Amino acid sequence: MPESWNPGIVFAHLTDVGMRRANNQDSLACLPAKSEERFWNRGHLFVVADGMGAHAAGELASQMATERIAMQFFRSHASSTADALRAAVSDANDEIHQRGQNNPEFHNMGTTASALVLSPSGAFVGHVGDSRAYRLRAGKFEQLTFDHSLVWEMEATGQTGQGIPKNVITRSLGPHAVVDVDVEGPFPIEKDDQFLLCSDGLTGLVEDDEIGALLDCLPEEKAVRVLVDLANLRGGPDNTSVIIVRVVDPIVGKQPGVPQKRNRSEPAVSRAILATVAICLTGALLLGILSVVDPYDPDQLGDQNWVGPMVVALLLGMITSAIAIYEWLQVRKRKRPSSSHSGNQGPYREYDATPTKALYERLGETVQALRDAANQNNWMMDWQKVDAFQDEGRVAIETKNVKDAIRAQSEAVIETMNQLREQNNRAANETAIDH
Numbered sequence: 001m002p003e004s005w006n007p008g009i010v011f012a013h014l015t016d017v018g019m020r021r022a023n024n025q026d027s028l029a030c031l032p033a034k035s036e037e038r039f040w041n042r043g044h045l046f047v048v049a050d051g052m053g054a055h056a057a058g059e060l061a062s063q064m065a066t067e068r069i070a071m072q073f074f075r076s077h078a079s080s081t082a083d084a085l086r087a088a089v090s091d092a093n094d095e096i097h098q099r100g101q102n103n104p105e106f107h108n109m110g111t112t113a114s115a116l117v118l119s120p121s122g123a124f125v126g127h128v129g130d131s132r133a134y135r136l137r138a139g140k141f142e143q144l145t146f147d148h149s150l151v152w153e154m155e156a157t158g159q160t161g162q163g164i165p166k167n168v169i170t171r172s173l174g175p176h177a178v179v180d181v182d183v184e185g186p187f188p189i190e191k192d193d194q195f196l197l198c199s200d201g202l203t204g205l206v207e208d209d210e211i212g213a214l215l216d217c218l219p220e221e222k223a224v225r226v227l228v229d230l231a232n233l234r235g236g237p238d239n240t241s242v243i244i245v246r247v248v249d250p251i252v253g254k255q256p257g258v259p260q261k262r263n264r265s266e267p268a269v270s271r272a273i274l275a276t277v278a279i280c281l282t283g284a285l286l287l288g289i290l291s292v293v294d295p296y297d298p299d300q301l302g303d304q305n306w307v308g309p310m311v312v313a314l315l316l317g318m319i320t321s322a323i324a325i326y327e328w329l330q331v332r333k334r335k336r337p338s339s340s341h342s343g344n345q346g347p348y349r350e351y352d353a354t355p356t357k358a359l360y361e362r363l364g365e366t367v368q369a370l371r372d373a374a375n376q377n378n379w380m381m382d383w384q385k386v387d388a389f390q391d392e393g394r395v396a397i398e399t400k401n402v403k404d405a406i407r408a409q410s411e412a413v414i415e416t417m418n419q420l421r422e423q424n425n426r427a428a429n430e431t432a433i434d435h
Contacts, residue, residue, distance in 0.1 A: 006042075007032050009044060009118065011245040012220035016228045018201060024049035025058035026199050027240040029066040029073075035127030041073055043081065043119030044068050048113045048131050050199040052172070052299065055433025057109030061096050061174050065113045068092035069126070073115070081119045082183045083398025085126040089113060089181045096174035110174035114145060123195065125346075128179055129172050132203060134211070135187065135347070136194040139354050141212025142347035144184050144267070149174075174351075184346045193247045194220075198227075201240030205231045209360065217406045220244040226410045229417035232292050233366050239247075276320045283313040355402045360393060363409040367416050374419075380426070381419045386412045 006050040009032060029047040033039035049065040051058030069174045072091045078082035092113065101108045112129025117253075125133045130147045148171035151164050173179060194215050202211070206227060215223050224242045231270060260390065375379045393408035 005035055007039070007044065007117055008249040009245055009247055010220060011243065012224045013046075013241075013243040014224040014228050014318045015241040016201075016232065016236075016239065018239050021237075021239055023056065023059060024239045025053075025062055025111075026201070026239040027051070027059075027062035027066045027195075027245055028241050029070050030243060031070055040120055042084070044115050044245070045070060045073055045115065045117055046195075046197055046245060047113065047115045047242055048128065048197040048199055048241050049173075050113075050131050050201070050241070051109070052111065053106065053109035057106045057269075060099070060106065061109045061111035062095050063115075064099065064170055065111045065173055066091045068095050069113060069115050071314050072118075078192045081117055081121060082185065083126050085115060085117055085124055086181045086183045089115065089126045089128060090179065092172040093179040094177075095175050097394075100174055108175050110172035111311070112148075112199070113173055114171065116195055116197055116243075117185075118189060118195070118247070119186075120418075121212075123189050124183060124185035124409045127182045127184065130169050131197070131199050134196040134208075135197070136212055136215045136353055137190065137192075138215065140354065141208060141209070141215070141351040141353040143349040143351075144346040146182060146346070146348050148182075166204075187346075189247055189250050191250055195245045195247075197241075197243040199239060199241045201236075202227055202231050202242055203240035205234040205236075208349070209353060210359055212351055213355045213406065214410065215244065216353050217355050217403045218410060221416075222248055222410065226413055229413050230363070230366060233299070233370055233413065233417055233420070235342065239359060248341070259286050274324060276316075276343075280313050280316040280320060283309075286293065355406050357397060357402060357405070360397060360402065360405045360409050363406070363413055364390065364393070367409075367412050368413070369414050370420060374423070379423045381423055386419070389415060398431075 011030060011032070011371045012026055013030050015024060015026050015028055024413035027047075027049045029045070033042070033044050047066045047069050050066075051062030053059070068432040069088045069092050071088075073084055073088035076087055078084040078087055096109065100109045106148075112126070112131040114129070116133055117124040117125040117126075123135070125144050127133065127145045128148060130149045130152075131145075132146045132147070133143045135144055135241065148169055149166070150168040150170055151166055153170050154164060156426070171179065196215065197209075198209065211227060211232075214226055218226060223244055227242050228240050258296050312434075316367060335393065367390070370385065371386075389412035390410050393405045393412070396405035396408060
């Protein structure tokens with residue numbers, strides 16, 4: 001990235017296989033613009049995908065989604081960011097579906113996808129499935145995407161009830177030849193905004209208000225680590241992927257040395273056709289007057305020889321008017337959103353992300369649960385660093401410094417997960433020696 005170019009953002013990302021899966025079917029892509037020209041052309045792009053399917057099909061589907069969305073988005077000649085994003089996600093669906101049709105092992109493979117674009121005109125999200133996009137601003141944590149899941153779809157139609165499975169998704173890339181892509185935005189971008197993309201491996205185990213508060217307390221590199229470790233310490237049944245983007249210096253106005261790309265609205269009807277309509281109808285009117293009234297003697301009838309040209313001019317005016325109406329209808333059709341959840345209907349849910357003592361205590365409970373399991377199973381784990389971090393947290397709570405307390409407890413979570421990984425590695429090595 002050129003030293004003179006300031007992308008205006010910092011970001012961090014992490015993907016993890018979890019505690020119970022043999023392979024990671026999540027994929028992610030982080031493609032910040034490497035120059036002013038590229039930013040003004042398309043912006044920064046981030047993608048998270050969560051694959052599904054046996055025989056590594058899910059892993060392939062999610063990888064194809066992130067790669068294809070990125071490639072097609074930056075290659076697109078679409079005039080708007082929303083159109084380019086929708087077309088890129090749709091193209092990824094085409095490719096995944098075709099691969100599934102051509103190979104029996106990959107039949108019906110699929111993946112979710114959530115793609116975030118930070119552009120000069122705002123933030124856009126292209127979305128299929130139940131991976132999510134959020135924005136944190138001034139203590140408010142907002143979900144920008146609508147989950148394409150059975151639970152959310154039923155709630156949207158007013159149906160609620162017990163026993164609805166939470167993991168059934170109603171839309172994904174790959175299984176079908178055509179997919180409906182939600183495009184949300186543009187959402188205004190402000191300095192200090194934070195955006196988060198994640199797979200459901202995170203949201204299935206970490207509450208939304210917990211995610212928002214941790215983003216508020218921690219730098220992005222630390223936050224992605226804590227969120228993934230927290231999901232794993234709470235069972236980690238699924239792969240978990242997280243991308244966090246923080247806006248440190250939003251680019252506003254014209255950049256030096258780069259021609260500003262104007263977002264002109266598409267004209268409803270071409271000027272040439274409008275001019276033709278005006279000329280023909282005006283001519284027909286004048287010719288009609290000349291055929292009815294003699295301009296030199298108003299009491300006399302005009303020259304009837306003008307009637308023929310008048311009829312021709314009137315017919316031409318009617319034809320060009322019909323063409324103008326057709327053009328206007330076509331432009332309106334192109335501008336109409338193609339998705340039921342398109343058109344900046346989000347945020348769909350909002351949460352208070354204020355750091356609280358309750359969050360500090362919940363993090364401590366997660367650490368204690370692992371400590372209890374270690375004692376019960378006689379695991380050899382070193383708790384000295386964990387104890388030191390928790391001592392810091394207790395001091396911070398006593399002085400009512402909640403953010404520092406949560407930061408210290410977050411370090412305890414990370415160290416606890418480090419200890420668990422070492423224990424698992426020892427157990428694996430002992431099993432290998434026994435065999």
